Amino acid sequence: MRKMPSVLAACALAVSLIGAPALAKTPSDQLIIGMSMNNLLSLDPAGATGNDVVEINANLYDSLVELDPVNTYKVMPALAESWAIADDKRSITFKLRRGVKFHSGNPLTAQDAAWSLQRVLKLNLALASVWKGYGFTAQNAETSIQAPDAQTLVIRLPEATDPKLVIYTLATSVSAVVLDSKKVMANEKDGDLGRTWLTTNEAGSGPFVFNEWRQKDVLMMTRFDGYWRGAPKLRRVLLRHMTESQTLRLMLERGDIDVANGMSVPDVEAMKKNPAIVVESVQRGNVYYVAMSVKDQKFADKRVRQAIRSLIDYDGINKTVMPNYGVFHQRPVALGLPATLPEPGYRLDVPAAKKLLAEAGFPNGFKTSIRVLSDPPFINIATSLQSTLALAGIDASVIPGTGNQVYGAMRDRSFEIIVGRGGGGAEPHPHSNLRSLVYNPDNRDEAKLTNFQGWRTSFISPEINALIEKAEVEADEKKQLAMYQDVQKLYDQQVGAIQPVSQMIDTVVLQKDIRNFRGHPAATTHWRDVYKQR
Missing domain, CATH: 3.40.190.10 (Periplasmic binding protein-like II)
Structure with a gap:
């Protein structure tokens, strides 16, 4: 050290x-x-x-655009002074401001912006998944993301999508910040594009x-x-x-x-x-959830997943654990969006859960494990879940750990139950949370869509995937809204592997x-x- x-x-x-x-x-x-x-x-x-x-x-880097913290539908200029969506909605052109310097003193150019996004795709780490969801790959990165001159960045969409989604992602994802390409490459080792160095260093503006x-x-x-x-x-x-x-x-x-x-x-x-002292809270798009791995034969049975859904004390958790952390919410689409359906009304129902378990061949329950961060409110949710699972004969051991231990196991698809938090953050669009929590276009282990939490659970529904993809490019807003509502209904019927419990509220206490x-x-x-x- x-x-x-x-x-x-x-x-x-x-x-x-x-x-x-x-x-x-x-x-x-x-x-x-x-x-x-x-x-x-x-x-x-x-x-x-x-x-x-x-x-x-x-605070170490800048992005091309930012979302207004109050009105998150409003995209504000940052490194990009302006941008334009092509008439065919297949490309976005950004004009970058002049005179910006990196911490190193190097000038910030559109070439740096293009290189930074290409690097995310080439490294193919967790945050590449959102870009892969738009059709970008390591193979097409350099042709899809280009800088024809120092102040112009052109992003061509490999697949049809709503360009607003791409702009929202540029404004909210840490993967979209602009790196000093010269500084990073000066610290590259064995073709890692500076990954080792950037673990404990930065190259921002x-x-x-x-x-x-x-x-x-x-x-x-x-x-x-x-x-x-x-x-x-x-x-x-x-x-x-x-x-x-x-x-x-x-x-x-x-x-x-x-x-x-x-x-x-x-x-x-x-x-x-x-x-x-002042206490301030802000609602975020992420949700706290209980996730089950469909790779586990127990949870591959829809009836077992439905039983677990009936063994969560939603009311108790939200009243005793979640104040200042979250608010009651049971849908994968964030609260406050026009497409969000009313709450489905899931509740703790032990007799119904026992009946479902018996039908699935587990009349006496089974043993399982719950991985969870050791921090509140995660550990408190897990403890509540452990006690309510026991009411139906399910003996669940709680395994607390660090983020790497908990979410690492989830990314490796080597878990049974996880109490976690995820979603699309502040992107004011239904596709954001559905992409993160529900969508799973390729369920193979080697696909490594690690930033798709639906993929992490191994839950896949071709019907839901197709509807999400269709809604993403639907130009008629009323039709699009109806499609996103149909996705939520299907997810309810098919008992998706991630069950939201509460929508995140971030509370800070300050002088x-x-x-x-x-x-x-x-x-x-x-x-x-x-x-x-x-």
Whole structure:
């Protein structure tokens, strides 16, 4: 392990609990964030999964476009000053702004933007799946994504799709940030396109420059004075690994941190009564879910999946576990969209579950396992599920772990039950969550569609796939809406392998003197305009 640089050591010491005075204040030009880093595994935008790394990379890099955090139907310019969709809807042309510099000092060009997207497809890591869903591949990347000059990027759609979906993905996916191709390739090893180096480094043009990351300890970044929007007001942002809600609460009350993520429900409720603290929540498109692997013979039986669906205490979980984390929701399409059907009304029904299990040949239940992150609310949902499964004779052991252990097992399709969270984030389109949670165009193991959580569960429905594909390119909005509603009805009838329990709410607790900290539904919360009013 490398020795902590003096600047990081000094900064860490400044916010240390040891010897800190009561009612201390963090430095006025620094933002100190307490959060769990258990699911922070890599900084490489091509393979970075999880909301934590999305927020970090949103501040180290820039994207072509951004979504308005309040009106997520509104796409705003970023590196691209303008864009146009071709009349045949098969290509999008972006005009990039001039004068943008990477942290290295290299000029940012359309060639860098093209190379960055091509790299995602060539590496074929988790975040390539969304692009493959639009028909892009490693083989067609260079012909489909081109930069005819330094300020022009042309994306040609290999397959017919709604171009708005591609633009939404460019605005919300961390895979779409623009990398300094020269800097990355200077650190390439054995043809890895800089993957090893980017695990713990960055090559961006964003408002902050990465300094140091000590896993499960601390990550620091400092202001980029040459930022094209103007230098941020904050000189430094420091992320501290904290998994205990009580510790987060204590440090907020003492003034040792400015922002806390992942606090427990009782602690958040208590902090709402503190006049020096502000609690802010934003609804995201992701859902908390119970997922079953159809590769497991038990869950390949529709009746067993239906029994599990009847053994989830939706009301109890949402009333006792999910306040400040999520709101009751049982559909794969996010709340608030015109296509979203009313809740189906699933409830805990032990007699119905027992009957289904007996019909499936399990009158006495069976043994299984539930993989889950050790953080709240995941572990709390899993514990509730364990107890309700037992009511029907299902003996489920809970296996807590890190993001790599839990979602890694899911990506490898080597699990039985997982309590997780996923979806399309903030893309204001039904296809977003359906693509992530339901769609599975190729169920072979070697397809490795790891960012499709439907693929991870091995659940495949040719009928549902065909309807999703048809709806994606339907120009008539009323017909398209009806198709997306039909998808939800079919998923209900066929008992899909992922059962939503609650739609995500991201709750942050922060000091009252923080200004312009606005949580983003896509997890791309920007710190470039944040400051402290003291």
